[in-house]
Amino acid sequence: MDLTVPRRHGPVSIRLVRQRDARVLQNELLANREWLQPWEATSPDGPVSFDMKLGVRRLLQQYRDGAGVPFVMEYGGEVAGQLNVWGISRGSLASATIGYWVGRRFAGRGITPVSVALATDICFSELRIHRMEICIRPENQASLRVVEKLGFRYEGLRRRFIHIDGDWRDHYAFALVREDVPEGVLQRWVAGRVPQDAATIPPSDRLHA
Template sequence: MDSGVLRAHGPVSIRLVRARDAKPLQTELMQNRSWLQRWEATSPDGPVSLDMRAGVRRLLQQYRDGSGIPLVMEYDGEVAGQLNVWGIARGSLASATIGYWVGERFAGRAITPTSVAMATDLCFEDMRIHRMEICIRPENEKSLRVVEKLGFRYEGLRRRYIHIDGDWRDHYAFALVREDVPEGVLNRWVAGRAPADAATIPPRDRSPG
């Protein structure tokens, strides 16, 4: 196995991003504008650059600073997308947040749930993080399926939480803590033991205003 691979399951693997990933990631982003743009973080201060070389440099600096873990998702060794663990807090909080994107041509191959499960296990087991969170727009049905499959627990509605696609957007928050998954997120999912209703959104939050 490539020494850069941190976790793998079948054809899906995750590894740390490298400077040379900038070109394939840039190509994937540009070829998937209509697929991804609706879900991409933007800035209220103006346009955000899509220069992946600069983006990778920032991600690697965050990794060196201990505030993030920038990962590449691969399928059969081919770059399929990105998964970033960000906002890492140490000490009494010991928490982090996961964000991700995958190219449209790789959709439907369980790449995202497998990668999210492996990244969460990596953080729980190797990084000593206690709580992992994923925040998802109510309209993003594909991402909602990821947390449903993996048994992430619904924790509430965050109104106008992140600037996405040009405006402040509501997000649903989901999380797991280490004690929830002593067998590991990936093992629990593969074994069919992820709770089916953990990510259920209550009626009061289903029509955010």
């Protein structure tokens, strides 16, 4: 398994982040502050470092430790954003969570759903993870469309779950297990076999979020 080799579908690809990606990622983050800030993880303990060299170093250490897999998303060979598989648990749980961001100029090109599908397939088939989760703020319509397209199953409302943009925010939780997609997430989507109601959020949860 060599995750430095890009996995592709059309013009979209994902690969393991490299230390030399730090500058272009930092430039993209700085250029997209207004676009990304409402969805960015923060810390109740104070400001988080914006040093991407340090950030990439830490992400790669987590990868070496088996705790996460930090991917870069590319479109036509150009860095478009990041996708991180984090919180990897082994043993009887065998689960992980996906988080991502994409630059505004790349929005609307299908980069995120393709990347999430590619990353989930890697986790299921190569990393032997059993369950993949994505947690999304109720206000994040773009991310909700991603789980709808890919057929992630809605699993419930998590109250004040993650510290985002300066406060604890509610999140909707979505997940897939390996048995849900024996043909793979990407292949199921491309073939038009995604369940249409899998990501449907009950009205009661929409009311309380």
